[in-house]
Amino acid sequence: MAPPLGDIAHLGHVELLTPDLDGSLWFFTTILGLTENGRSGDSVYLRTWDDYEHHSLTLTAHTTSGIRRTALRASGEAALQRRVEALRQAGLPGRWVEDEPGIGKLYVTQDPDGHEEALYWESEWYQAPDELRPGLKNQPQAKPVQGVGVRRLDHVNFLAADVASNAAFTHEVLGARPTEQIVLDSGRTAAQWLTFTNKSYDIVYTEDWSGAHGRLHHVAFATDSREDILRAADLCLDNGVHIETGPHKHAIQQTFFLYVYEPGGNRVELCNPLTRLVLAPDWPLVTWTEAERAKGQAWGLKTIASFHTHGTPPVD
Template structure:
């Protein structure tokens, strides 16, 4: 099934952190995002190539994790149709004020309990004079600060039941599965989903703790692979814990680097910009348990924490 294109793209996420000042420093000074307003315990941050008000809402909280993921519909009519489909599925929460830069948003949950919102009305960002770009087809001047990530690329959720949860995203929201992992017992352990011609916008991987509603990571795209190599040195100089990489994934062929931000959430830097799904009848690529056991594209073994660390933390400690 091809994407229905009723969902235009992944828009922004709200990330929770028990270390708000340190997390803010990480996302602004180290990653290079720009502040664009505050509200209560939250700070709105944007990547330089985002046309909307913000890419990330960072909120102080007693623990880590993701509170909400926002999707923009492709039209008012598409929004109305998706809301109707969500309500038929019995997972709707209701309408709310979308906040800065947004019109009304409709809140809902996926079957695993992750909270999401979908909207249509959006105020396009207009840079103040000090952030005005030289080229009018760019929303904001390149910040030349830290890593200077270009845009929010994808979200990887953890889910107790990947197949059922991604079935909802496909059937109700209109996503298409581009790649997946099927274990020897037939269980789907991971599935990569797209709403667009990008190779993926959302990922669901199995939560081995059996918990619900947790986050594996959020990912920001860079212009080039070299930006990720440079980022590794920037992280090293700033005492940021590097979990794994730089390296190349076998699945989706994404060049990657994973770190933990000060609040404990995993953040990926990725460079998937050359991977596009242009075939309207794209066939889902399925990886076996044995193929995944080989590790990443160039032989790097997947480290244990990649399967065990998620936010918020569960269990003792």
Template sequence: MTDDPDRRRDLAHVGPVELYTPVLEKSRDFFVNQMGLREVHRDATSVYLHTWDDYQSWTLRLIQRDTAGVGRTYLRAASPQALDRLKDAAKAAGLHRGVVTDARDLGEVHLIADPDGHELGLYWDVDWYAADDTDRPALKNQAAAYPGRGANLRRLDHVNYLTADVPRTAAFLRDTLGARCTEQIVKDDGSPQAIWYSLGNKSYDLVYTEDWTGTRGRLHHLAFATDTREEILRAADVCLDAGVHIETGPHKHAIQQTFFLYVWEPGGNRIELCNAGARLILAPDWKTISWTREERAKGQAWGLKTIESFHTHGTPVVPIQNG
């Protein structure tokens, strides 16, 4: 699979994300105390958090719900004209769900749905983060001061969803959003089982993995970037001291070569910490890299076998039926 270098890129990047949690304050404390985010606003049922170098006014909204999972993911268009093109493409595909204007510090948001029912919000207008005296950076090309706390997460990196229909989702990412597939896992028949899609020059922004339960609309993990591997190593100790469940890592992926640590925040959602120095896709005619079952059986880049829960745990949790 080769990307069309003449294709216009109408999406700039993944914007803020909503995360559901049944334990709002515990999840808030995890992200603030262990991950290094800053609380910037709250209402009766949610808390807004900011990573220190996100130019936008907020990065993550934690929402009180009975079960964990992912809410709306916002995607910023590359221009007002690009937003119009994306809106029209979503309408043509029958995936446009209307317009809202009540998303915090965002302008007009066009709601769409992927084939699995995950809600996405397309936007252009956005309020930029305004640091105050408590977090004003010395360098004015930085959104906020380095927190020096916990994992010191710099920015949101990517979202990994679970999907019941990988091929249909791949077509949506390609045809409606104009994203390009950089890597994929293929089954024995050549059909995709997991897909990594890039919106710009990052190696990937949106990932979809086949949901073994056949359920729609679930989350595999939300990923945040640090500056260095050393901060991920330190984060493992921070999580150990705080009693946070460390699922796997620190280690290095074979696919996309990301240095990683996976933990579960108190609400049950899987959170990945990854290094911000991950690969860039600079080739305009990048050819999709495909990984087979035999290649994946070798484990991660340095031989660590993928643990079972990485394949089975998603949010909301689906009870396993016996028999």
């Protein structure tokens, strides 16, 4: 039986690997408008302006691209311990570490596909320096004066060899609830969207056609408005950032979107899902068929072929 919703409070932050640290840093700061908040070794810590924690994104220099860690904040120490015990009872490996600034101990484990996930409770609240102090006291940081000015990290879409088992892990062990899914004519689940909050989704699993494990489809950052996404498209066009698809509107979850590749090769989505919340405690899982998905996105844009083939790290 799945635990009640609430032990995981929200998606905290992610760590992306990049073979082009300078290029990735330029993209996330100059184009998206994140703020640098410290460095350690080969890693740079960045934050969105409306995040209350030390960092929203870690960029780490590496030989290839991909995602190393996805961190989920628990709703309290007792909730953290409940999820750790559930992971142990499920027979999944885990270890305690303290290796991130502004964050206390993290319990590092992995999903069935091999993606590293870390659960934590202790977190340092961000205090903006004078030059970033906001005009309103209920805002962590002043809005950026450059780039898109993304508001927060919104969701992570993992590629997985077996969507169903990974979605079941996220539901039954971590306590997320599924909101929408794609089921093929064969009966195989091709993708599933899950939420820990009243957002429509925080974590997504999409079938990896390569059969590889532990890869990333994309990370997504939320904007204040659709117009911000149109601005992002112009900024990317003007600055040579590869636009994969969009701007357009998804049929699933109805998110207004733009997909681009940051210089390190990772796919990044700019999204505006802020108007759609799942408030019903008995929300029914919405299932999309193969025929329905063949129609494309909400307004008819066909899904681009690279959406099914590009993931990081790349595979032969």
